Amino acid sequence: MTILLSVDRVSKAFGGLQALTECSLFVEKGSIAGLIGPNGSGKTTLFNVITGYEKPDSGSVSFEGADITRLGPSNVFALGVGRTFQITRIFSRITVLENMLVATQRDEGWLRGLTRSKSSKSELVSAMEWLDFVGIDGLASQPAGSLSFGQRKLLELAYVLVADPDVILLDEPAGGVNLTLINEIANKIQTLNKGGKTFLIVEHNMEFVMNLCDRVTVMHQGTDLVSGTPSEIRNDPLVLDAYLGGSDDDDAEEAS
Amino acid sequence: MLRIRNVWWIVALAALVLFPLIETNPTYTTIGIFTLIFMGCATSWNMFSGYSGYINLGSAVSYGVGAYTLTLLADHLHVPGNGDLFWLIPVGGLAAMIVAVPVGLVALRVRRHTFVVITIAIFFVFQLSATNFSFTGGTSGLQLPLIPWLETNYNKPFYFAALAITVFAALLSGAVRRSRFGLQLLAIRDDEDRAAGLGVKVFAVKLAGFTMSAFAVGMGGALYAVFLGQIYPQFVFDPIFDISIALMSIFGGLGTLTGPLLGALVLESMQQYLTIRFSNGSLYLIIFGALFLVVVLFMPQGIVVYLSDWRSRRSARRAEGARVVVGEAS
Numbered sequence: 001m002t003i004l005l006s007v008d009r010v011s012k013a014f015g016g017l018q019a020l021t022e023c024s025l026f027v028e029k030g031s032i033a034g035l036i037g038p039n040g041s042g043k044t045t046l047f048n049v050i051t052g053y054e055k056p057d058s059g060s061v062s063f064e065g066a067d068i069t070r071l072g073p074s075n076v077f078a079l080g081v082g083r084t085f086q087i088t089r090i091f092s093r094i095t096v097l098e099n100m101l102v103a104t105q106r107d108e109g110w111l112r113g114l115t116r117s118k119s120s121k122s123e124l125v126s127a128m129e130w131l132d133f134v135g136i137d138g139l140a141s142q143p144a145g146s147l148s149f150g151q152r153k154l155l156e157l158a159y160v161l162v163a164d165p166d167v168i169l170l171d172e173p174a175g176g177v178n179l180t181l182i183n184e185i186a187n188k189i190q191t192l193n194k195g196g197k198t199f200l201i202v203e204h205n206m207e208f209v210m211n212l213c214d215r216v217t218v219m220h221q222g223t224d225l226v227s228g229t230p231s232e233i234r235n236d237p238l239v240l241d242a243y244l245g246g247s248d249d250d251d252a253e254e255a256s
Numbered sequence: 257m258l259r260i261r262n263v264w265w266i267v268a269l270a271a272l273v274l275f276p277l278i279e280t281n282p283t284y285t286t287i288g289i290f291t292l293i294f295m296g297c298a299t300s301w302n303m304f305s306g307y308s309g310y311i312n313l314g315s316a317v318s319y320g321v322g323a324y325t326l327t328l329l330a331d332h333l334h335v336p337g338n339g340d341l342f343w344l345i346p347v348g349g350l351a352a353m354i355v356a357v358p359v360g361l362v363a364l365r366v367r368r369h370t371f372v373v374i375t376i377a378i379f380f381v382f383q384l385s386a387t388n389f390s391f392t393g394g395t396s397g398l399q400l401p402l403i404p405w406l407e408t409n410y411n412k413p414f415y416f417a418a419l420a421i422t423v424f425a426a427l428l429s430g431a432v433r434r435s436r437f438g439l440q441l442l443a444i445r446d447d448e449d450r451a452a453g454l455g456v457k458v459f460a461v462k463l464a465g466f467t468m469s470a471f472a473v474g475m476g477g478a479l480y481a482v483f484l485g486q487i488y489p490q491f492v493f494d495p496i497f498d499i500s501i502a503l504m505s506i507f508g509g510l511g512t513l514t515g516p517l518l519g520a521l522v523l524e525s526m527q528q529y530l531t532i533r534f535s536n537g538s539l540y541l542i543i544f545g546a547l548f549l550v551v552v553l554f555m556p557q558g559i560v561v562y563l564s565d566w567r568s569r570r571s572a573r574r575a576e577g578a579r580v581v582v583g584e585a586s
């Protein structure tokens with residue numbers, strides 16, 4: 001097995017709040033990895049650290065063996081780490097197709113952008129192909145702000161895909177969308193995974209995670225509690241305690 | 257193939273070229289010159305601030321640097337008072353670009369309201385410097401060599417130089433809008449962090465846009481200096497300029513190509529005309545206030561966007577109407 005992405009003992013504090021404490025995690029090339037944990041356990045912060053939006057206080061992140069801990073978001077993306085956001089973020093005042101074009105040349109220097117047109121033929125073709133893949137190609141010329149919530153999720157997935165990243169981090173891809181669309185998204189992820197894409201998915205929908213993922217990591221209070229296959233996780237007493245079960249301990253936490 | 261849109265551009269350009277040939281009254285050609293300077297500056301300003309959403313309220317820094325650079329160079333190089341001065345105008349633009357780099361490096365670190373406030377603060381640093389340093393002549397300003405042209409033809413070269421700046425700014429702004437770079441600026445306006453996460457080198461793109469937009473504004477300031485033959489800190493580093501440029505663009509349509517051209521054309525020519533007609537330098541402020549109220553209340557995205565929305569709504573209604581009629585007939 002080859003490890004594509006690894007997080008090694010990452011810590012991050014925001015003022016007095018310790019968001020991550022010595023959190024470690026790895027993602028195998030060609031796998032679908034899941035990341036679960038209660039709200040506030042640091043999943044999104046970990047995503048932000050991996051993709052360069054936050055710099056960790058200590059620890060390191062490496063991608064394909066190279067250290068990417070200190071790189072900014074655009075450089076991390078250029079190397080081939082794409083992500084979506086929990087609260088979907090699209091460019092609302094430009095068209096859906098233009099949204100796609102923003103990402104097409106992920107490692108192009110900024111000076112090149114001055115001398116080239118908005119899109120090349122091949123970029124337009126691949127942008128339309130990916131829009132077709134997620135099923136919103138009919139909306140290509142609409143302003144992205146007019147899309148529904150579900151369509152925005154699909155657009156966000158499509159414009160990450162158009163840049164052909166090696167690993168894609170999905171922050172709650174099934175959050176707030178209906179059951180049909182959840183299944184559709186799961187199918188898309190499986191199709192892409194068969195095509196060689198690696199995924200790291202944060203999700204609260206247990207069924208979604210357990211059916212889809214090869215390996216699941218559970219986070220609790222800013223650190224990785226346990227990792228394993230979905231069936232191992234399901235039966236782990238630590239996990240039941242922290243997350244799935246809702247034991248006495250959990251009630252005490254809520255009360256405090 | 258000549259598209260209707262292009263025909264309109266050609267008609268507009270022809271009208272602007274013909275204006276000083278038909279209207280020779282210097283009072284009106286002077287209005288034309290100021291209007292064109294503002295059209296060029298607003299277009300150039302909008303190329304960065306309109307596209308990226310970074311509202312720069314210190315664009316008079318570029319204007320003033322252009323004006324002072326030209327004036328100081330003319331003095332040091334002993335350029336005589338004739339058409340040679342015009343060759344220094346692009347140099348004024350270049351100087352404005354060079355100054356924009358450190359200004360941008362500081363101001364572009366912050367966003368939104370903070371950016372606006374920082375640009376205003378930097379603007380006042382420049383205005384105070386121009387007022388207090390000795391090489392700028394302080395409050396008594398600087399003189400340029402007199403150009404001994406006859407009054408009847410004096411305005412023409414200035415008019416066409418201003419027109420050239422405006423055409424240049426519009427072509428550049430249009431080219432940026434069609435480029436990948438322009439798309440990146442628009443992406444930054446909508447969500448800067450998301451753009452960074454899709455590989456856009458946001459800081460480099462912002463700085464490049466900020467610097468490029470200083471060029472035509474600097475040339476506008478340089479042309480203004482040659483035209484008036486003298487400059488004072490409070491007129492080339494003028495806070496009213498900062499605000500006017502932004503308001504003209506917002507009035508016409510922020511982030512559109514035609515908006516700033518239209519906004520500057522309407523507002524600047526009206527201001528100049530009212531000032532001369534009623535020999536009252538402040539009357540225009542009342543009318544501006546009323547106009548802005550109307551625009552902000554009824555067409556918050558500016559005239560150009562309002563009109564194009566109105567047109568597409570109308571054609572949609574017609575299509576709808578046609579369908580209804582067909583439906584009834586069947």
